[in-house]
Amino acid sequence: MLKFQNLEELIFTVNRITTLNSANLPRKLKVLELCSNDISSLKELCCNPPPMLQYLGLSHNKLSLDSEYNYLSDVFWPNLISLDLSFNDFVNLRNVAFLNFLPNLKNLIFLGNPLALLPNYRGFIIDTLQNLISLDDVLISPDERHHFKGIAKQHDFVVPVSQITIDIGKVTGIPRPFDPLEELPEFPIIESNYFVTYEFLGYPEIPHSSNEPDRKDELVDIQSETPVKGTLSEKDTSSPQVTSTLVLDNAADTAPVESKQAFQVFTHKLPEKPWGDPIIYNYTKMHTVRELYALKQLLQNGLTVTVIEVKILSWPIETEDDKISEASMKRKYKDSAKGAKYSNMDKHGKDKDKKNPPVSLQSDPPIQKILGDYHIDLYSIVTGNHFFEMVCDLGVPKIEEKVKSPTPVIKVTKKEKSAKKKGDDSKFKKESGASTKNKSKATLDKKKAKGRKDIALQVSEGIKPKHLLVEFKLQLQKWLTTSDADNEIYRNSTSFS
Structure with a gap:
């Protein structure tokens, strides 16, 4: 680079640069752009920087340590007017006061740093750096400077x-x-x-120990x-x-x-x-x-x-009482099938007058x-x-x-088989007719349900x-x-x- 003695603008954007010795830069350089690299320290860059440099772009790098502010002074950059430090990892807002050692600094870009997420970010910088004209590419109006007057001097307002x-x-x-x-x-x-x-x-x-007071300034969330x-x-x-x-x-x-x-x-x-x-x-x-x-x-x-x-x-929940009651009901139903009269028994063998206990x-x-x-x-x-x-x-x-409910469905075919074994042909025919009638009714219900399902499907397709x-x-x-x-x-x- 030293061969280009009259070079005034140099752009090294996106080159994965980690260090750059400023002694190798042209002396008449006024613009140096080092955006989107891997620079984590300004030490090498401040070995012998170009004295006429007016713009230094260091955005999207890995600068974060508080010690880096020591290299941003008029000792190294006496004519620097614009400084871009955006999208680095600076956290401490108070250290921005070190930039007062750049007397000609008029434009500062600090957006994208963690400290920019603080509520007093813009007001603190405007009140601290009185020579600034623009912050984050936004002009500082006299009214804005007046509104933030004194905010940097009050410690209560500098909250991290x-x-x-x-x-x-x-x-x-x-x-x-x-x-x-x-x-x-x-x-x-x-x-x-x-x-x-x-x-x-x-x-x-x-x-916290019992004797230690709670720290009200730290909200645990x-x-x-x-x-x-x-x-x-x-x-x-x-x-x-x-x-x-x-x-x-x-x-x-x-x-x-x-x-x-x-x-x-x-x-x-x-x-x-x-x-x-x-x-x-x-x-x-x-x-x-x-x-x-x-x-x-x-x-x-x-x-x-x-x-x-x-x-x-x-x-x-099926309890032991439920099992005993169910067994007794089955015995009563068998007795009724043999000829005993139980007027209060329903077709499932349950007592009509007996109230059902609450279900657990x-x-x-x-x-x-x-x-x-x-x-x-x-x-x-x-x-x-x-x-x-x-x-x-x-x-x-x-x-x-x-x-679907896992409750088993009582099949009529069991009754048919038991009746057939006993040789009760008339009863078997009667129950067979009832079964056929129930089957035809079930088939009809299935057809109706299918028709309702088809209608619902047609309606849903239009929605x-x-x-x-x-x-x-x-x-x-x-x-x-x-x-x-x-x-x-x-x-x-x-x-x-």
């Missing part, structure tokens, strides 16, 4: 906590568990409930959450499922000190509700996150929303079925948006077959299947003025007290 609010409205398109016009069997009794889950960061509970299996590394961004642990690769060089650990992703479960169309949830939950590096990774990978059906089948039920273990899931792309939050809203289309749920839809909102907290920050701090302090 990001707050994300998730809202889930209504769920539509869940198939009805049974047809209201259909005659249901007596057993099993089916109870169906539904709930929604979504994946988000959670933190393991830290046991693990209620009704279960860990999800798997791992999520910073390189694994193509997986459609958010997994359980954020494993921070290259932690020694790229990840901040407070992020050199694994953070779990939990499945947050909404309350179960019975079937409805729609099912109204109006669920709102605020998640407080301190590990900004892990939050950035989670947002880059997105969230998964799932709708689950919980079905419980209940069956009658036994429930099977709950059966969970995923009706559908949807992976939500939240990369727009990382790129600067504060609000995300959409109706998630989870597709058309599959309709499962109806549960489009319903899609399973879930209303989803996500909002990242942002302070637009110092008064907004003041009000938020006051609300938090009063709620904790």
Whole structure:
């Protein structure tokens, strides 16, 4: 490169560069673009940088350590006007004050760093760097600078906590568990409930001793959450499922000190509700996150929303008394067949006057079925948006077959065989005629049922299947003025007290 003494602009974008010695760069260079490489330190770049450089682009690299700010001063870059540090892994917002050592800096791009997820991000930088004209390619107006005046000097406003609010409205398109016009069997009794889950960061509970006071500034958010299996590394961004642990690769060089650990992703479960169309949830939950590096990774990978059906089948319990009663009824029925008169006996051998005792039920273990899931792309939050809203289309749920009762059906053929053995021809003929009549009636019922089924099939073919839809909102907290920050701090302090 030293052969090009008059070169003023040099672009090394997407070259997998890890280190670059600035002593080998042309002296008259004014623009240096090193976007989308693997640079994790500025030490080599600051050996002997071009003194006339005005623009330095370092976006989409692996810069994260607080010590990197020491290389961003007028000692190395006396004429630097524009600096692009977007989409790196800087976490500590207070260290932005070191950029005051670049006296000519007018344009700064910091979007895409974990610190940009803080509510006071823009206000703190504007109030700290008084010479800036533009932040994240957005001009700083005098009114905006006035609104954020003094926010950087008040320690209460410099909170290393990001707050994300998730809202889930209504769920539509869940198939009805049974047809209201259909005659249901007596057993099993089916109870169906539904709930929604979504994946988000959670933190393991830290046991506190009885003498240790609770830390009100750390909100542990693990209620009704279960860990999800798997791992999520910073390189694994193509997986459609958010997994359980954020494993921070290259932690020694790229990840901040407070992020050199694994953070779990939990499945947050909404309350179960019975079937409805729609099912109204109006669920709102605020998640407080301190590990900004892990939050950035989670947002880059997105969230998964799932709708689950919980079905419980209940069956009658057969007790010893029921067995004894059934045996006695069979004996009475046999005696009646021999000629004894039991006027209160029905055709099944049961006493008409005897009241049936209440049936004891036994429930099977709950059966969970995923009706559908949807992976939500939240990369727009990382790129600067504060609000995300959409109706998630989870597709058309599959309709499962109806549960059949295992209760055995009493066959008439047994009676026919017993009567034939006894030689009661007249009785056999009578019962045979009744059996033939019952069979013809059953055949007619089957034909009618088939006709109703054909009609229902023709009707259903003309109706489009319903899609399973879930209303989803996500909002990242942002302070637009110092008064907004003041009000938020006051609300938090009063709620904790």
